[in-house]
Amino acid sequence: MIPEFADSDAPSLPLWLIRPGEAEPVLPPEIGPFAANWARAQGFAAKPGQVCLLPSAEGGLDGALFGIGPEPAAADRPARERFALARAAEALPAGNWHLANRPQGFDLTQGALGWLFAQYRFDRYKRIEAPRARIVCPDGLDRDRLIAMAAGEYLARDLINTPASDMGPGELEQAARELAQRHGAEIEVTCGDDLLARNFPMIHAVGRAGAQPPRLIDIRFPGEGPRLTLVGKGVCFDTGGLDIKPSASMALMKKDMGGAANVLGLAETLARLGLHRAMQLRILIPAVENAISANAFRPGDVLTSRKGLTVEVNNTDAEGRLVLADALALADEEAPDLLVSMATLTGAARVALGPELPPFFCDDDALAATIQGAGRAHADPVWRLPFWEPYEAMIEPAIADLDNAPSGGFAGAITAALFLRRFTGQARAYAHFDIYGWQPSAAPGRPKGGAGQAMRAILHALPEILR
Template identity: 60%
Template sequence: MIPDFAPDSADALPLWAVWKGDPLADQAGPWPAASGFSGKMAEICLLPNASGGLAGAFLGLGDRAQASRHRFALAHATALPPGTWRVALPQGADPNEAALALLLGQYRFCRYKGAPYAGPQFICPEGADPARIRAQAAGEFLTRDLINTPANDMGPDDLEAAARALADKIGASIAVIAGTGLLDADLPMIHAVGRAAEQAPRLIDIRLGDSGPRLTVVGKGVCFDTGGLDIKPSASMLLMKKDMGGAATALGLLKMLALTGAADRMRIRVLLPVVENSVSAGSFRPGDVLTSRKGLTVEVNNTDAEGRLILADALTLGAEEAPDLMISLATLTGAARVALGPDLPPFYCDDDATADALSRAAMAVRDPLWRMPFWDGYESQIEPPIADLDNAPSGGMAGSITAALFLRRFAQGAGRYVHMDIYGWQPVLAPGRPKGGVGQGARAILAALPQILP
């Protein structure tokens, strides 16, 4: 579906959104108090008119100080009847945040079950920027749809088709190198990881914009991860359709950038190494030593640490163009989730000004990120005895940091480099975020780019 606001209408019903304990609008009369309405989160009070029809409603937002994102999306998940509604924001509410939440609340993944969303529709709150909000929601919906689609319908072929469809829609160029063509193009580690699958591994290269600073985004596209010969237990495989969440987020970000006109002032490149990490006679093996595009050799000590291998070749390719900023997005390590949980992705950056801009933007647009260090003291952990690098250092400590250090070796040449170790999945229902695939970091990047690449 395409997220959108309802057109302005004189017949729209008023929806007063209130913080818990705040005084209610004078138009309400005694009815809300008599009904026990107090403004608790997700609480709804429907207001009757003199003829017994509907005059409007109150929506409780809960405690003003409560750390809850997208709470205006609760309007979609309550007993609010379908129809067109005009939201009256409470004091202190950000109209853009409210508007985004109202659109995100429309999201439903209906490809295999159920009907499309048919709930209440909302006029864009006064003071918000509807075009920018639509762009953010459209990019997020694309990311969610791609992640939520199971691997039998979202393999490398299908992810390429989705990338081509987006490129065609936004007027971007796209080139794809697949199968043994990866060896001819000197992208050997992408080929090694994906060669065992029925659908060929590939590198998708999308370009948009022809002037201004260069932004390169690299997104991990492992359409399904069995773990390879170091096979995962079944419980760990259940969510592995989301292992292409970095690529999905990169495509969602590209859609946001295109719809907000960012390509008018910068040159955008999106590189997606896309594979399925499968088990067959052709699988790469534990103990193999691979030679990367950069020339560095990598000892494979765990075939389930495949994401950093395919990213390495793509980062090397991207860095050869010396972009002003290169960002990698990847569902990379369980260590990041142990450290920060599913809702707070870590990011790594050596440039303080860039990191500060990202941190501020993440907080401002409620797309949280947390800076972690490229800790040079752990460099020795990724250097095995028989090769230049180790894809899976033993010991299990600082796993997200050592993965980031591994990737940094291949990003040299970019002006600045940012790595985001995202999760790409919402494990429980939350306002504006149903259980399932979710974008992380894209809106923060979108908001920070004017400061990072002025």
């Protein structure tokens, strides 16, 4: 699917955004007494998401009112519902619409972006009708930037929603190649036993039992300036390996490449905006399937990483940090200005913060504040958790340098982040995002299924980070 606004030159109907008043909503005088009386007769109270279609004198459609609820009590307080205007995209009749007013305190950029997000449907296997109400991009907004952000989100959703039967390591590689071709980037893929020859032993160990050989995807975009490297976990399906997951836990494991999908989506947005030209953008994706076969890696195995650190495997279902470790070690060798990893990594992160508030880890207080502030300002919330030094001992087993799955179950998101940090050190700054990558139930602008997370937070933080 392609996100798009209605043509500004085409006829369109007015959509009025209305807040509730003390007794009843204050209706705009421009709609006239006939439409105002009609709205009152319909019981329109400007409740969030409430729609009232306005008839013309001839019985046709003359516009609509849309309730946006009361003005927020504080500008910096997160709204209870993100992308509220997306409800209008779902509810209005087909046709072109334009915003007829701009209420104080209403974020037009978020509203327009949410409308684009609401247009998305995953229809690869089944015809699903998308909302046919389209909006004209409001004056003063950056139309191209909004479309670029929506395109990145669509790409991430498409990749996550596609089942492993059609999105294995090979198909993920193909999606990366198509992105590289669209934007003039160079791509190199190290596959199968070549991973051993080029010193990516843990990517090979995790993926060697899969139906498709494991691989490391390396994309470099043309550009000059600070180095930004994005590393995304590309576990295209996760059975848990020999420590096999129960069926209920395996049901959503097509989304275990959500980190890869998100870094590709972010790269799509950066490239569409031409921002990659002002930096040296690199994308690294270890793409594997964690499967069960005679040559699967085992609990108790000790693996030697690219960095030389040895890792005792105490749970084959903690495989994401293993493949990320080799990719992070490679990325770190170039000492990028900012190194970012994104992964659907731990259930502990979901227990702590739920499905739509991904934690991130960063040692740089100023960088962390910039990222968290950008996420809040652009309806892409993230929450900082600590690299808690006293827990380092938890990832140090008796017979190897590191333990991939400390016993006890405490602080699982933190110990996973501490594990990954051991494979960095030369990068000027490092941030790790433990995302969920999935919308469990439909919400405005966010249909149930694959979801982008932290992409816009990173996008809007970059100018300050890389200046």
